[in-house]
Amino acid sequence: MLSLVVRLQAPVLENRPSPRHVFVLTVQAPQIAQSVRPGQFVMAAVAGQGDIPSPLLKRALAVFTVPDREATRITLLIKILGEGTRRLSTLRPGDALDLVGPLGEGFDLDRGRSRINLIVVGGTGVASAYLLARELARAGEEVRLLYGGRSADDLAGLAPFEQLEIPIITTTEDGTAGRAGLVTDALRECLEQYPARHLNLYTCGPNRMMQVVSEMAVPLGIPCQISVEIKMACGFGVCLGCTVKTTGSYRLACTHGPVFDASEFIWEQSG
Amino acid sequence: MLSLVVRLQAPVLENRPSPRHVFVLTVQAPQIAQSVRPGQFVMAAVAGQGDIPSPLLKRALAVFTVPDREATRITLLIKILGEGTRRLSTLRPGDALDLVGPLGEGFDLDRGRSRINLIVVGGTGVASAYLLARELARAGEEVRLLYGGRSADDLAGLAPFEQLEIPIITTTEDGTAGRAGLVTDALRECLEQYPARHLNLYTCGPNRMMQVVSEMAVPLGIPCQISVEIKMACGFGVCLGCTVKTTGSYRLACTHGPVFDASEFIWEQSG
Amino acid sequence: MDHDIDLSVEFGGLRFKNPVLTASGTFGYGIEFTRFFDISELGGFCTKGLSLEPMAGNAPGRIFETPAGMLNAIGLENVGVDAFIRDKLPPLEPYDCHVVANILGKSTEEFIRIVEKLDPQPKVSAYELNISCPNIKQGGMQFGHDPKLTFQVVDAVRGATSRPVWVKLSPNVTDITVFARACEEAGADAVTLVNTFVGMAIDVYRRRPMLSNGTGGLSGPAIRPLAVRLVYQVAQAVSIPVVGIGGISCARDALEFLIAGASAVQVGTANFVDPLTGPKVVEGLRDHCREQGIPAVRELIGSLKPIAEGEFVYY
């Protein structure tokens, strides 16, 4: 069976800027808000650009939150990196977003039943973590957020997590917020504190961070799911462009992922 | 000597929509406002698009008015035809326009000294006519505007002409404003009313209209200047893309024109 | 919807309800798009390139976006012809549009064996021989850059099936008409063009190719003017039908190809940009014909009037 995916024009309701070129878009998209699962994403572009948008391809973005009780809206937390995200940053209320989604498989939440679920996050990876944390918290599972950045300004999108009333450990390299150090230092402490069989890990963020997290978790036999970011042309499994290497075979990040099991994922090889 | 041409980012002050996909942009551009001559134009694009704007090339647009006494602003009267003008139509106050100008030779006003100057206009040709009418009126020359459209809604940009207190004859094909008929019918009446040696013509508008005007004026020996619209890549004489055919030789619409003498201009030949 | 306009085209023994197909490698195995629209609205679609055995494709770093285009070096990842027949073809049964099997072999024999496997499948309407993929070492451009090999492989496949045989041509040659003529002589029912143009993008920080394969194939609106010209050139040179491909995003683009001489078109990269591009092009063609008073779209095919000596037009 094909999963439900819609293509729609979502009216922009709000564009709230954060420090460090991050902004949070709120758009009207009930079909997505009502069906999205933690870890899923959308393909997005500025609407109304005619037949040849610029840039041409949509950009993959995690669904950050579903902010209203009626589930008619979604938010996207986006960092300006290049032309695609820059154009998205110019959206204002009254404009619209072309969306395709929800896409991807998302996280497997069953793995962490009755374990301590640690969500290790860096950068815009935070956007993939909120629905996950919320779902785990709602299911009554124990869940903690470990969120690291270079400085306080990097810790965008914390507010909604605070409302979940889950333990949050923040780290900054320069000590301007939370503990001074790396998020993986905080993780190490947790790993020393609890027996491996009580833990379940999720990690979203820069590849280098996720690789370190994986290399800490996998040897201890701790289940660890990573959510990877990789260039995508279509987002729904037809261009075959978003391949990642896993033990055994190539897999598509957009349909098999973006969540992969850390023990199966093969990190990049480059001399 | 090279004429003064500047390249600047002009803040958008106002975008006022008219019927029939026409809008009038007001931008801050003192360097252009202070030096522009009637019939000159600018090359314009939405600013802030990064290194590769879309569409790639700027669009040629006449300087419509210089609305403030201090000459710090210019207005552009634009009709949405394709992607370039559509993108320009989305500009709002706070945005900016990339401009190169003023460009082109503009009208030769000496031709009409002590004659009755008839300015025959259709469509967005009106944008090239206002500064001309103003300058002639200020110089104390006799000047009349003949402005035609299919219906009342087509007669954009009339207001500033009304303030010049010059005679204005409007025509519409459906009779919803001014006289019913074509602007060339109104012109014919003028040509019958006055001896040819008392007249001097300017015309800006669709090629077909200008061609009819030319074919009325030239055999009578009435001086007639036309302002042509043709695709331009650079606007300042280096791409050699905007050639038109005149008796004797090719000429560049952007540097030799956009104003040409009707008696020299060769209209398109197509089977 | 009012169906006064006749959008159908007929060529190479097949009738298409409209001249809009979707291109190989950009439409999956068809079924993926049924969640966006009823693919019966299309004239047809071309499958991802099918090989005798499943292919894993190239290592990651397969795509990179470029101005108005994209580079790809997928390396022809596909499920293989057997899995296609077993898993991909049956779900297409209910859809009323032509399925064109895009096939690729490392040798003439492989092409023939693939055709032999597909020939008993009634849901397949035609074969499109991919002899022009720039992203694999063997079996791609090796055939498509040598007119003799082109002739051989087309001739052999022609002898092996009674189904229409289309041949997909590479644009990366000095004179594409040589290859089109080789196909015509070998009995091809149509040539389809263009496949992608070889290109490259470089990570300027790491100083490495963006694609693991080094080079990739450029597609998308960027290549449209190049493709239109090649289609025009080929349509002048051969009398077999031409299917036009390259950067089509809307009906206006499709019209360029039809007027240049294409009997049908394929939409490729635009399927990623907007999965509804196919039906949008179909509707746009209908609108254009209606507005311009053209009763049947086929009247447009090859209707370009060249500029005569002394003629010119101001734009």
Added chain:
Amino acid sequence: MDHDIDLSVEFGGLRFKNPVLTASGTFGYGIEFTRFFDISELGGFCTKGLSLEPMAGNAPGRIFETPAGMLNAIGLENVGVDAFIRDKLPPLEPYDCHVVANILGKSTEEFIRIVEKLDPQPKVSAYELNISCPNIKQGGMQFGHDPKLTFQVVDAVRGATSRPVWVKLSPNVTDITVFARACEEAGADAVTLVNTFVGMAIDVYRRRPMLSNGTGGLSGPAIRPLAVRLVYQVAQAVSIPVVGIGGISCARDALEFLIAGASAVQVGTANFVDPLTGPKVVEGLRDHCREQGIPAVRELIGSLKPIAEGEFVYY
């Protein structure tokens, strides 16, 4: 401005203060741009193609915009070499940047006569032989699509001048390295590539070509990935310097060409989009080198590390 970074490059007997030139046909005769910036900031520029006699060029309908690019069929309108020497060269005297005369002849003899006229002019630094213009009937691609003729014309010009001779190559061929090698063997000091790709656009209402010439040459960002790959390929194949051209709009684009193996680059169509692109690229190269700790830009030339077997990168 802080000049800690060494942007200079040296090749073919010339030293350039930076590797950024502007391309023939997009920079007029140079002087037109002095109202926008001091052209001494450039490494150099190439003049509009100069012929023995003035040329009127093609009829109107010479340009058409395409996605991220443009088609042109100017037809080499130019003032002719005599008027160039008389009117265009003297005003360039005060500017400290290399003037590369882009020249074109209908025959080898014409090339030589043009060179003979320019050789006494000290302000001209080098010749760029245009054997690759797609928009004229004679003297353009006629030389550039036949390796033997390419060799002949380059060899003859080589014999006629002691100035650096660059040869501008056509990308519209199956294997560009054949032509680059012919130039190398004939003693060219550098090859410059690419000239434009042949393309076409159609007025779908009138069903006529948009360009009076029928076809035109595609330039602009759209072609960049194709040009980068050709430059890489040629830089691998010959040991004479390569000058990279095609769709450069910013320093990042220029870096792709340098890393691929170009000793310098030329900015073309982008001069229309923003007349200040040249100096912007120069500054951007300086910034890049500074940020990346690269003391001299020439270290980047040809520094591409190919992807080794088994390597791959996630983007």
